[in-house]
Amino acid sequence: MGLTKTEIFTEEQNQLAVLLKAMAHPARIAILQHIIKTNACICGDLVEELGLAQATISQHLKELKTAGLIQGTIEGVSVCYCINPLIWEDLQKQLSGFFGTYSLKTNCC
Secondary structure, three states, rough: OOOOOHHOOHHHHHHHHHHHHHHHHHHHHHHHHHHHHHOOOEHHHHHHHHHOOOHHHHHHHHHHHOOEEEEEEEEOEEEEEOOOHHHHHHHHHHHHHHHOOOHHHHHHH
């Protein structure tokens, strides 16, 4: 039996791809920006802030949480979301390393 596509890449490459895929939607970027700006939020706040339906916001929050970028705690009937600091720091390191590997070469293309 052949290898699955993810098995031919490193764990770091697979993890970075999962995180970036979760972020690869403008609504999710806006959600992350709002959470960072307010340092926490309630899902209802996002509906007002972004102008998207509650169900749409919930689906985007689910994707971000599944990837580990955010975490949430239940407060009564609401859920308060915040950035997952461990995953965020790891993402920051990975992206810095990734972008740091490139240097401009004058003889390219």
